[in-house]
Amino acid sequence: MAVRELSCSLAMAEALKEEMERDKTIxxxxxxxxxxxxxxxxxxxxxxxFPDRIIDTPISETAIVGAGVGAAxxxxxxxxxxxxxxxxxxxxxxxxxxxxKIRYMFGGQAKLPLVLWAPDGSGLNxxxxxxxxxxxxxxxxxxxxxxxxxxxxxxKGLLKAAIRDDDPVIFFQHKxxxxxxxxxxxxxxxxxxxxxxxxxxGTDVTILTYSRMTYFCKEAARELARQGIQAxxxxxxxxxxxxxxxxxxxxxxxxxxxxxxxxxxxxxxGGELSARxxxxxxxxxxxxxxxIGARHxxxxxSPVMEKYVLPQVEDIVAGVKKALRR
Amino acid sequence: MKIxxxxxxxxxxxxxxxxxxxxxxxxxxxxxxxxxxxxxxIGQEASTVGSCSALRTDDYIISTHRGHAHILAKGAxxxxxxxxxxxxxxxxxxxxxxxxxxxxxxKGILGANGVVGGGFPIMTGAGFSIxxxxxxxxxxxFFGDGASNRGTFHEAVNMAAVFKLPIVFVCENNRYxxxxxxxxxxxxxxxxxxxxxxxxxxxxxxxxxxxxxxDSVAEAVERARRGYGPSIIENETYRYKGHFEGDRQRYRxxxxxxxxxxxxxPIDRFETLLIDEGVATQKEIDAMKTxxxxxxxDAVRFAxxxxxxxxxxxxxxxxxxx
Numbered sequence: 001m002a003v004r005e006l007s008c009s010l011a012m013a014e015a016l017k018e019e020m021e022r023d024k025t026i027x028x029x030x031x032x033x034x035x036x037x038x039x040x041x042x043x044x045x046x047x048x049x050f051p052d053r054i055i056d057t058p059i060s061e062t063a064i065v066g067a068g069v070g071a072a073x074x075x076x077x078x079x080x081x082x083x084x085x086x087x088x089x090x091x092x093x094x095x096x097x098x099x100x101k102i103r104y105m106f107g108g109q110a111k112l113p114l115v116l117w118a119p120d121g122s123g124l125n126x127x128x129x130x131x132x133x134x135x136x137x138x139x140x141x142x143x144x145x146x147x148x149x150x151x152x153x154x155x156k157g158l159l160k161a162a163i164r165d166d167d168p169v170i171f172f173q174h175k176x177x178x179x180x181x182x183x184x185x186x187x188x189x190x191x192x193x194x195x196x197x198x199x200x201x202g203t204d205v206t207i208l209t210y211s212r213m214t215y216f217c218k219e220a221a222r223e224l225a226r227q228g229i230q231a232x233x234x235x236x237x238x239x240x241x242x243x244x245x246x247x248x249x250x251x252x253x254x255x256x257x258x259x260x261x262x263x264x265x266x267x268x269x270g271g272e273l274s275a276r277x278x279x280x281x282x283x284x285x286x287x288x289x290x291x292i293g294a295r296h297x298x299x300x301x302s303p304v305m306e307k308y309v310l311p312q313v314e315d316i317v318a319g320v321k322k323a324l325r326r
Numbered sequence: 327m328k329i330x331x332x333x334x335x336x337x338x339x340x341x342x343x344x345x346x347x348x349x350x351x352x353x354x355x356x357x358x359x360x361x362x363x364x365x366x367x368i369g370q371e372a373s374t375v376g377s378c379s380a381l382r383t384d385d386y387i388i389s390t391h392r393g394h395a396h397i398l399a400k401g402a403x404x405x406x407x408x409x410x411x412x413x414x415x416x417x418x419x420x421x422x423x424x425x426x427x428x429x430x431x432x433k434g435i436l437g438a439n440g441v442v443g444g445g446f447p448i449m450t451g452a453g454f455s456i457x458x459x460x461x462x463x464x465x466x467x468f469f470g471d472g473a474s475n476r477g478t479f480h481e482a483v484n485m486a487a488v489f490k491l492p493i494v495f496v497c498e499n500n501r502y503x504x505x506x507x508x509x510x511x512x513x514x515x516x517x518x519x520x521x522x523x524x525x526x527x528x529x530x531x532x533x534x535x536x537x538x539x540x541d542s543v544a545e546a547v548e549r550a551r552r553g554y555g556p557s558i559i560e561n562e563t564y565r566y567k568g569h570f571e572g573d574r575q576r577y578r579x580x581x582x583x584x585x586x587x588x589x590x591x592p593i594d595r596f597e598t599l600l601i602d603e604g605v606a607t608q609k610e611i612d613a614m615k616t617x618x619x620x621x622x623x624d625a626v627r628f629a630x631x632x633x634x635x636x637x638x639x640x641x642x643x644x645x646x647x648x
Contacts, residue, residue, distance in 0.1 A: 025458075027454075027458060029454070052458070053458070055454065055489075057485060057488075058481075058484055058485060058488060060481035060482075060484065060485055062447055062477060062478055062481045063446070063447045063450050063478070063481035063482050063484075063485045064447075065447065066446070066447015066448045066450060066451060066478070066482070067447060067448075067450045067451035067453075067454055067485070068451060069447070069448050069451055070436070070447070070448035070449055070450060070451020070452040070453070070454070070455065071451035071452065071454050071455040071458075072451070073431075073436055073448070073451070073452065074386065074436070074451070074452045074455040074456070075455060075459060076451075076454075076455045076458060076459070078451070093441055093444060093478075094447055094448075097440075097441050097444065098439075098441070098444060098447075098448060102437065103643065103644070103645075103646070104422060104643055104644050105419060105422055105423050105427045105437075106418075106419045106422075106423055106427065106428075106429040106431075106437055107417070107418065107419030107420035107421075107422050107423060107643065108420070108642075108643035109418075109419070109429055109430070109431045110429070110431055110436075110437075111646050142644055143644055143645075145645070165646075165647060166646035166647060167645045167646050167647060241648070
């Protein structure tokens with residue numbers, strides 16, 4: 001089978017088309033899906049193929065997310081389009097108190113096979129209310145799975161896995177990566193949830209990252225290599241469930257770890273990961289686990305300030321040196 | 327809506343079952359045999375039983391924190407409900423839900439919801455699901471006067487009206503949202519009034535008249551079933567007990583409660599009607615009440631005798647695929 005270069009957008013559309021053709025209980029619900037194929041064009045071509053299963057709603061995020069929950073409880077597999085990940089705040093009760101709890105709280109009587117698809121991240125100068133990475137909020141709440149892909153092939157494979165999964169999955173897709181291209185096989189495949197992947201092999205330090213920062217880390221690794229440091233990059237892909245076995249395997253080899261994400265460092269997933277590595281792998285570690293993330297302010301608008309607040313390649317290089325105490 | 331004498335007697339029996347269930351829960355709570363807190367709906371039986379009697383088993387309901395009655399009226403069994411309230415492994419939710427979170431999906435009971443107004447958006451989803459699957463089921467979401475002030479209500483009613491979703495919104499206006507009187511908190515005079523803004527029917531019923539409720543709700547259910555969309559039903563009712571058991575109820579007088587009990591009690595009224603109509607005799611009704619009381623005692627015994635969950639069970643059932 002041939003391998004094409006596809007963007008994350010096209011990889012996503014392909015996943016949706018394949019799944020919706022396969023399973024008639026899948027439908028997409030959200031705002032502005034039909035006329036432009038989604039605000040990022042992510043659903044282009046699908047309304048024509050599945051006119052009854054792509055539902056444009058009023059601007060009512062609470063009801064949209066709640067509708068996903070209710071439809072999942074009654075035999076459907078909804079995909080909820082959150083418009084922008086920042087808007088999860090308008091449906092937090094539906095996500096945290098309903099979606100995450102209903103199965104457990106009712107003693108396992110129900111299942112909630114749904115995907116909440118949320119485009120997140122900065123880099124578009126969209127400022128404070130349209131740029132956030134909020135994945136760690138949902139990792140913290142028991143009952144939700146959290147997916148954070150970086151490459152087009154994973155967008156496709158993980159989205160298919162998320163759709164087929166019988167549990168609620170929050171699928172964060174980075175806005176700045178919609179046009180990012182990468183190889184995607186024509187063969188049908190699935191990328192299972194909860195499996196990390198090594199993007200670059202190395203022996204000196206393990207860089208744990210996900211989503212857009214994977215690309216920043218690759219660039220940092222090239223610079224580090226020039227300085228004689230071989231970094232291993234692990235793209236976590238899924239934060240819940242977390243592939244800690246792969247993380248531990250790499251750290252056993254490198255004895256050093258750096259966590260890199262775009263979300264604010266304080267209270268971010270890096271803190272959880274750092275704590276767990278320290279608790280479980282303390283004797284292996286040759287230095288502190290270093291966290292790299294955004295500075296602790298809302299995202300400012302002006303491009304120069306946005307860049308300043310976000311982690312940059314040189315921050316990652318410096319972070320690795322700090323971890324190695326060089 | 328036509329109703330046989332047998333069905334009338336069944337309505338009375340269900341109201342009595344709910345009353346005795348709730349009284350028993352109150353007593354067991356006082357005796358500190360039920361952990362947590364409980365919200366009783368004694369006094370509201372006609373609203374609940376009348377509404378659920380218009381539904382089929384495959385129709386859906388979503389209930390509230392004050393939800394025992396809805397769940398019983400939709401066909402759940404008292405013994406598993408008591409067991410759940412005791413936190414026993416034999417309960418509907420294996421002891422993970424408790425009084426405020428009981429569900430029985432096999433009876434279309436999509437759960438009581440501990441968040442006031444939490445059920446509205448979920449029922450819109452059931453509505454979409456019904457439409458997409460092409461069945462003629464109906465969803466009924468119960469709520470109080472207080473919940474009608476949440477944004478979830480307005481988003482869901484608008485959504486249901488826009489898409490003509492098969493949903494009946496049943497407000498049980500018991501006059502108090504926790505401690506706050508409805509007349510001080512609900513703008514526009516009534517909850518049913520709000521229906522006009524969304525272009526759907528809004529009806530106010532005497533919520534202590536089980537047949538009036540049944541007729542009015544049946545019309546809304548039929549409308550939904552035929553694809554004409556949602557309605558709002560407001561049953562004017564009253565709760566005799568506090569917001570929760572132990573509530574000191576400084577917001578109303580004992581006289582007010584007594585007045586309702588004496589003049590508008592849904593069970594007393596329906597009993598009198600059935601005797602006047604010659605549908606049942608006092609002797610028959612007394613015998614039925616004795617039988618229901620014995621069933622309730624049996625159900626409590628089942629729950630009492632059931633084992634507690636193994637604490638490790640707490641780690642089971644979060645995900646289908648962990």
